[in-house]
Amino acid sequence: MSYLIQKALIPVGQGYDTVDVQIIGDRITAIAPQLEPIGTVIDGQNKLLLPGFINAHTHSSEMWQRGLIPPLPLELWLAELYDSAPLDPEQIYLSALGTAVETLLSGGTSVVDHIVLIPGKEADTIAAAVRAYREVGIRAFVAPLIQDEPFGSGLPSSGLPANGGTPDAESTALPSTAAVLDWVQDAIEQFHNPAAQINLLVAPTGIQLCSDALFEGCIGLSERYDLCRHAHLLETKAQQLLAQEKYGCSAVAHLQQLGYLDSRTSLAHCVWLSDADIQILADTHSTVVHNPLSNLRLGSGIAPLLKYRAAGVNVSFGCDGSASNDGQDLLEAIKIGSILHNITDFDYRQWISPRTAVEMAALGGATGLNLAEQLGSLTIGKKADLVLYDLTNLSLLPGTDPIGLLILGHPVQPVDSVWVNGRQIVSGGEVTTISVPQLRQAFLDRSQWQAAAHSPTRAVLEAQYRSIMALQPHL
């Protein structure tokens, strides 16, 4: 298919130009003030064309738990998460559809799904998500979330009896490191298909629940299959304490020693890093994925984004899973992930401008997936992953600076059209590849209005957590 988007606004320098943009096959083939019509002609007047953003970290299946978990820190929130996780691959399929739709309608053309695997149905979980992403046509980076240590080992010790709060049974049920790596290898062989916009990533959950052997196995798979690497990193203060206890050094230093950090490595959160850690990320060309909304919702803290930028560390944005956000609106993550840092430095010259935020969300995201040559900017020869925003949307009026309105405002369904790999999959604000009304009905059929959750596991962990964090004892 070919397209000519006529008379669209695009950002150029610090201003805007009105141009025609030509798409042939999967590529942007021309950008000029006026081009010959070709293929389908799209009216770009009063519209803004931007490169698609990357939702660089989420967990699609958490969509089933959004709104459900009360405000809790990560370590207690996780207990609620596990206790209410979906267990049916059909749910995984539906929530991947939902995540793809919300990402597309908020400016994203790619999604990194650090997908939570249903115990005993790991392959089915991955297959269900891949099926959904292929149907929608979004560019997907499926990152099976793996661990080989029991849940209770994710907390530092606290002076309480060892294994306090961790059901002993859990460790015996855990699969071996080798078995976990086998799932990932099988998934790679079955599903990794960049030409079809489905990419697999190696993705240990993080240092808190993974052995060195698991990280090393993932490095091996990454090298063998030329895959990007993903993980959570130092989301909470408790994880910072745990790393010191587990390794005698920072988590970042340890991951560097293992060889996990690389220009193909993206790391979600990165809230509790020292200046030395930040330098390691810069030296290894690793990417930080900033998830501002979940960092606030879980009380994790503010990632030192201005320090990352000053050190030359690449940064992109993620929504994180819907149980800790609880939306999948990428524009919201970009807005809050930009303005949040204005309170961390009085010198406004360091603040992230809306234009810089757009670049981080697009090119920064592409860089973190080792695709900066292919994606992330309006450049002739790059893949046509593009989003056209309707500037006549009431939420973007009166019209002033389009990027300022889009990033600092509160856009309501501003996306008019989306192309992924040259294929138009959103038109007139509607996803054209699947039936969104059917998806809505499927969700509704599986819905139950209920009060916020309170899991028994959380109650068990609470005393240990409060001791670790030096909070007043649990009464």
Add this chain to the structure above:
Amino acid sequence: MSYLIQKALIPVGQGYDTVDVQIIGDRITAIAPQLEPIGTVIDGQNKLLLPGFINAHTHSSEMWQRGLIPPLPLELWLAELYDSAPLDPEQIYLSALGTAVETLLSGGTSVVDHIVLIPGKEADTIAAAVRAYREVGIRAFVAPLIQDEPFGSGLPSSGLPANGGTPDAESTALPSTAAVLDWVQDAIEQFHNPAAQINLLVAPTGIQLCSDALFEGCIGLSERYDLCRHAHLLETKAQQLLAQEKYGCSAVAHLQQLGYLDSRTSLAHCVWLSDADIQILADTHSTVVHNPLSNLRLGSGIAPLLKYRAAGVNVSFGCDGSASNDGQDLLEAIKIGSILHNITDFDYRQWISPRTAVEMAALGGATGLNLAEQLGSLTIGKKADLVLYDLTNLSLLPGTDPIGLLILGHPVQPVDSVWVNGRQIVSGGEVTTISVPQLRQAFLDRSQWQAAAHSPTRAVLEAQYRSIMALQPHL
């Protein structure tokens, strides 16, 4: 008119009940599991009914400047604001319509408009906003923003030459304190009409630009006409420095000495208060209006909300003007204004739950306007200011805890119906009292796509500001 809302979910304790809610005239007249149909019957199934929220601080005319001003601290942002302010009362009318529409469609039934007055057209400005609010039918609290000191006096001294950056001409053009108070009194006499849902407030902009005589004059008007009081308070660190320089004590202590603080007084921002200041707010039963998005956008800081709540200070939420947010989505302000504070205290038991946030936004807002007996909860006998949310909206699915989804999610046009004073003014997600398409066209006709602003006044102020804030010199 009468209404029966059938089978709606309402929050009760920590759970939900399904009830019928009867509205007769301007009041909620019955709430019970099943009531006799009366008047217009509304299907409340799969819908959540909540008391209307109060958008407790905004500046409607800033809608003309949204998206326009780059990320800057308040003091420099203000220079941009003044240089690009709308000057035509017809614009004031349109932006008040827009502010009312966005407030209604994000759960608000009342708006406090700290309205920026067009110089020389003060009465026309107020008249235009009042006309808009009456047409829409929202409950409006019009608070004419007044000052009697020149713009340059809003900064503390910095060792630079006195009046550095302030055009001398400005002070001579300023109206006298008496003239300013006369405008306000005229506006009160002409427009204050609670029975028609139009309320006037006295509203000096804040200590940074107002004399003691102006505050005292406002106290007099407040007492004479039984009006609530409003002002900005300690939004920035520069204002905290200024107050010490101007009064030799904190701004809060000074306002208390003047007698401005009262159970009818609501104060926007309150970011830079000491513990002693917080106690004064508690002692005087003053209300804090939290504007989290503008506090981030302008780098002002995080208002110590958990301290306010611990001290028993009433807190409500505001969007603030669209030039510093840049939306008017009250649900966004409530979400960010809740989760932002999770990073200020590791003890999650102090965190603001979604249910508490709803109570702050509704009853907290009503309390700050001295209307807690009339508004802010689903109580028989109170005014019917109600919002019905459609829980089958894709952005709120899959369905879990409705209030969790609404407050922590990213709802996209979730409002089905709104009643103000017993009158339904939103139905099926559409405002029924004005033509929103016409409003959109009027905005579009007055729109111009342009790059972010850069005012000459800002450039003049920048050296002084950087010196005050001990930032590296301006080069």
